[in-house]
Structure formats: C-alpha cells, structure tokens
Amino acid sequence: MSHGFCSLIFGRLDVESLDFLKAFFHPGLNDIILSGAAWVVIVGAAVTAALLTWFRLWGPMWSKWLISVDHKRIGVMYIVLALIMLVRGALEGVVMRAQQADGLHGGFLSADHFAQLFSTHGTIMIFFMAMPFLTGLINIVVPLQIGARDVSFPMLNSLSLGLTVSGAMLVMISLVIGDFSTGGWSAYPPYTEPNFQPGVGPDYWIWAVTLAGLGSTLTGINFVVTIFKERAPGMSFLRMPIFTWNALCTSLLLVFAMPPLTVAALMLAADRYLGFHFFTNALGGNMMNYANLFWQFGHPEVYILVLPSFGIYGEVISTYSGKRLYGYVTLVIATMAIGFLSFGVWLHHFFTMGQDADVNAVFGIATMLIGIPTGVKVYDWMATMFRGRIRFSVPMVYALAFMVLFVLGGLTGILLANPPVDFQVHNTLFLVAHFHNMLIPGTLFGLFAGYTYWFPKVFGFRLNDRWGYIAAFNWIVGFVLSFMPLYAVGLMGLTRRAVSYTNPAFEPWLHVAGVGAIFITAALVSMCVQLYVSIRDRELTRDIGGDPWDARTLEWATPSPVPAYNFPVIPHIHALEAFAVAKGAGLGYQEPVSYSDIHLPGDTYIGVITAVFGTALGVGLVWYMWWLAWLAFAVIAVSLIARAVLGDRHPVTIPAAEIKRKYRAWLEVVRATAPVTRALEWDYRNHGVAAAEYTKEAAE
C-alpha cells in the first residue's frame, strides 16, 4: 500500500534518481563530475536566494522586475537567463573538448555522460542561450527603434518569458534529478523512443522544448504585430532601422517555424506516453516524418538565430564607421529573401538518409542559393566601412571577426550543400566545425556586440572597454583554436558525438582544440570581470545624454536608462535615420511643443505564474506525477482565463506635468554636459552627449 501511495505522489521519482547523491554511491571521476554539477546548481540557487535575502532584494526584484510588463525589463530578464545558460552551455562544451583531448582509448567520462553533455549543450545553446538572448535584445530595442510606447501585447510578452523560463528550469532540474536525453539536440527517434531510452531523459527534452517553443511562437506573434502596428507616425517600412527589419523577419520565422517543432515534439510525446506509432520501428511508424518535421523547424531556426545578429552588425558597423548604412534597400531585400528561402532547404539535413538523388540535387541547389543574399549583405557591410572613420570599439571588433570567420564558415557550408561531399563528411566533426563556425561568429558574437552596444541605453552606464577587448580576444582566439582543428579531424574521419577514438593521428588536433577551450573559459571569466568592473566604476561612465556612440537610430534619442514610457511624446519621423538627420541639423535634443498624459499597462502576475507552474507542469509530466501536472495546468489555465475576462485592472496613467518636468530636467542636464568627440568616446569624459563635430556628414 505504501509503495502505491508513494508512486501516486512521486510518480517514478526515487532516491536513485538524485544526481547529487551519486558521487557518494559510486565515487569515480565520472560520477563526481555529475554530482559536482548538480551541487553547483543547488549551491548556486541557495547562494542567490541568500544574497537576495541579505540585501533585502526580494521586494524590489518582485515589484520592479518579475511582475513588470515593461518591454525593456522583460528584455533584460531574457538576457540574464541567456547569460546564465551560456555559462552552463559553454562549460559543457569545454568539458567535452577536454574529454576528447584526453580521449585516445578512453578519457574520463562515461559514454552515457558524454551523450548527455552534447544533448544538453546543444539544447541549451540553441533554445535557452541564443533564443532568449536575441529575444531579449529584440524586446529592448525594437519598440524604441520604431518610436513605440510598448509592444502590442505586454501581458503576452510576460507570458512568453514565463514559458521560456520554465523550459530552462526543466533543463536545470535535469542536472539535479534524473538524466537528460542522450539523443542529441534534435532528439531523433527511434533512438528517443521508449524501447531505446526508457528513462526520463527524452521527456525532459520534450517538455523543455515544447514550453520554450510555445513562448517563442507567442513572442513572434507579438513582434510581428508590434512592428506592423506600433510604428510612430512617419516611420514607414523603408525608414525602419535595419535591426528592426531583421527582427521582423525573425519574428515571422518564429510564427511559421516553431509549429513544426511543437508538432514533432508532441508526436514524440504521444509515442512515449501513450504508445502511439508515429515514429517507432514497429507497427507502421515512420521515422522520416520526424526528420522532415524537425528540420522544417530546424533550418529556419538557424536564420532565427543569425538574422538578429546580422541586424546588430548592420547598426554597429554603420555607427562606428560614422556613415549611413550602404545599400539599405538591398539589405532589406536580402533579409526577406533569406527568410523566405530558409523554408525551402530543410532536406539538406538528411541528404544521406536514402531519398532520390534528384530530390537531393534540388535541395542542394536551393541551399546554395541562400549564399547570394548573404553575400549581398557582406558586401554592403564592407561598403559601409569603406571611407568611413572607423573606431575599433568592442562591438566593432566582434563585427570584424565575424565578417572574416563567417565567410569562411559559409564556404564550408557551400561544400556541405553538395550532396556528394556531404556523403563523405556527414556526421563527422567537419560538420560540428561548420555549424559552430556559423553559430559562434554569426550568432554569439553578434549578441555580444549588441550587449556591449546597447548596455548603456538600458543601464545608464557603459561597459568597461579594456575587459571587453580581453573578452573579445579570448572568444575569437578560443573559437579559432577550438574549431578550426575540427575541420581537419573531420576530414580525417572522426565522427561527431564520439566519446573516444583509437586513431592517434587525431590526438594533436584535439589537443589544440582543448587549448582553445581554455581560452573560451578565460573569455567567460573576462566577461564576468567586465561586468563587475563596469558596475564598480559606473559613476565614471554614466551615460547622461543617452547617445554615447554618436549613433543614428531613434533609441539613442532617449535618456539612458530609458523611462518606462520610452518617449515623452511619440516622435514624428521625417527621414531614414531620423535621429542622425536631426543631430546634423543641430536639433538632436528638442523640447516637445506640448505634452499629454501617458497610459501604461499595469503589472501582471501571469509571467511568474507561468514560470512557476509551467516548471511544475513539466516536472509532473516528466516524473509521471499526474496530480502535479493537472494541478499546474489548471492553475495556468484558470489564471489566463481570469486575466482575459478581467483585463488589466491596474493600468497606470502618468500625468503630462510630470513627464514635462522630468524631460525638461533631463534636457537641462544634457545641455550642461560637455559633448565629446568620437575619438574620445571610450574615455571617462564621455557622458553620452555627442559633439557636433561630424554633424554635417551625418546629415548627408
């Protein structure tokens, strides 16, 4: 009886599944690493909670952040999540590099542990690092760039964040309780079917990805509507900054590419939970359906990841070259073309799975076509720099590294788009080298550039340059050392996802890659130090004027940090790069003729409720604690319905007089602040007011 009762409450959870105890039962290096990681999560959570209590920060965190619907704060929360997950994901990459460096005839990890590492690493990097990071930047920047008060659906925005957080929580919990999937980030059946992997691993993957995927779909909807409907008067489509264009394309991809993933994951769940036969070997299942569904999401996904960074590079290159973006219209067309084409190439992810050679040829050619708009972009960026007054700021360093490395990765991509070549290097480390070559310079560096570039806008002070350069240097060197050797060992035939190998010829290359991993660790440390130093020195680097880089787009026309209502009155736009044009005419800081009251949406508990009960729902489903799953589902459903019926019960109105007073006070401070030239922008004298030095050329 008591056993039955226990399993009613705890489902299939038992003491054996507690990872943090494993080291005490089987004290070997492998289990010590496993339990160690679990303890890092536990201690990390405990220390965070203790610090919040000690500094009495629970209250402010709750009222200013967790229940806020301010798009900038939601954006920051996304990025905090992304950075935490980045640390975990990157360190897992480092551990895998160490394992392979040591992996001739063995290494220190068990095969199963290694398999969990590449599965969580891939899943985290894609869904819980890159996606939240770019969603965060889009959240912060897009409404400001189009002159909007807010996003179209602020409550939905908080809901999306809650869903993303609950997915991430599930992946974190899998480190402490039970195993994660060993089926890779793509979770291919039939290997993820119960007869091959009976445990909880694939279930963690399924629910983490489903929750986060729903959040992303909703984010996509929110930003498509925001960009269509909330633009300031005069902000026509062809006056939208390039980052916003890329965000629009990414949002459209989210709306149309996330559903296939949701469908694939839920079908896999039906197979696992209910004994369906969508993808099984027996009784008429068809695994190829999964491959098709997954990559109909998976290929557009890589453009979801890369387009926002393309947008960031566009802004960064034009700002730090002091020139307007060259070929703006072609860039817009190229962006949309990439988005469109990305839906037509998914099959190149399984050239080797036995379809007709003609089908392969069609998809191979379609794949190569994407190189054209991408090439257009690279030329436009180069032409923007041509004859510019380039400053080698930290974001610019990332942009330049990107341009060199990304082209290289693109070339190896063209190689892979060739089915005969793909047959040779398929599933080797050549492929791993290729996609990291696209993802690290293409996505990650762009996100870092954006992080550095917009940081003062959000927090009101600049990031430390010196540590920024050190971090960038470590990232670039670390990437090159870690991944270039993989092209070589891939061509020599080392397959991906291999825990060890027997050919001694691989070893020197993997040692070099291991050294690269040390640089990557140093990069992570430098970024932490940078944040610490920047916060410590924040009084010296205050961004009072809100325009520390003499930038061109509308977000820089606001004070830093931006007030909740973004703009004192909604600006009217009369030109592309309106702010640069206004500055050129000496009209960068104008006083509005009159003010009116501003209405803002009120706080909401929906985000917190979904984060907490979404996690509970996932845990319930993973561990077969049905009561918990039903309870959590009911709580979420009831609160959503209640919110829909009751509406926003605490909207905020800010009186015109108050806005006027604040804005005037700011204008006065700005006028009293000494402007700096671009040459001094890294200096302590830079307080965010750009000198009129180059205004003429800006106006052109």
Place this chain on the structure above:
Amino acid sequence: MNIVVRPHGLTWVAGHDHDHDRIATTLSGFWLFMMSDLIIFGLMFATYVTMLTPESFAGGPTPKELFELPGAAMETAALLTSTFTFGMASLAIKYDRGLSKVMLWLLVTLALGVVFLALEAREFTYMLAEGAVPQRSGFLSAFFGLVPLHGTHVTAGVIWLVIMLIELNRTGLTGPASSRIARLALFWHFLDLIWVGIFSVVYLGGIA
C-alpha cells in the same frame, strides 16, 4: 527673415499618442496565431497522408474498413450549421438587433458544437471498441493525432462560448466583448474550414 519650416529628421508633437485601434491590433495578433495553428493542422494532414500506406496500416484496419459516411455526414452537418448560426449572431451584432437575439444565436451555436462533439465521441468509442486504437498502427496514430486535435479545438471553442455568454449576460455588448466575439467567430469559422479538410481527406478520401 525667410524661415523654411522643413522638419529635420524628427519632430516631437503631442497628441498622437496611441489613439490607434486596439481592436484591429488584437485582431491581427489573433490572425497570426491562427496562421501558426493552420501550420500545425497542415503538418498533421501531411503526416496523415504519408501514413496511408500498407506499411503504416501494419496489418490493422484500413480507412475503407473503418469509416462510414453517415456518421461523418452528421458531424459535418452539425458543424456547418453552427457556422451559419454564428454568422447570424454576428449579423445581429452588426445590425443592432439587441442582446437577446445575439445570445440566442450564440446559444444555438453552442448547442450545435456540443452535438458535434457528442457525435465525434460516439464515433471514437465505436472505433476503440472495434480495436481500432491509436496504438494499433502508424496510420491509426496519425488519425488520432489529426481528428481529435480538431475536436480539442472545438472543445476550447465551446468553453470560450460559455465564458462569452456569461460575460455578455453580465456586461452586454461593450467594446471588449464585441471584439472578443469577432475573434471567436474567426476561430469558429476556421475550425469549420479545417473540418471540411478532414471530411474530404479523411472520410471521403478514405471511403473512395
């Protein structure tokens, strides 16, 4: 002095602060949501079609053996009529025919929706009793992935209708309520369209 009033870049003028149309914004968000839902259905249809092969029947029942036209026709009739009655409710709103007319048409719609669900449940019960369970074959998995997914959507629509009716009863046809009905109408007609697809592909296609 000759002042050229040419606006430079941007101008700050109060008063244009978001008098824009909230209802239209919400509606377009809902359209997008339905487009992504449509993709889900499209993929389920595609999966179903690829599973219409002897390998996927896996020796189990085939569509020809399973489906009967009369049952499916009755379900179709109920759902199509409910779309018509919803249309009548929308017209009643448009031409100000009064709250009670609107609620009456919505009530009829609700009843037809429930009838549809009941008929569908009956069909599934028969199938399950005959051993045509989703665990039997890939084909049946695909069937039970597609058709009940539509049924779940109809259930959600029915719940939404109930909430809508309660709200109408409380507040009348205020701004938010009528915009919500517009979205529900869209959703309901959308489900009808999907059903036409299911009827043609699954039932007619299966029997033919």
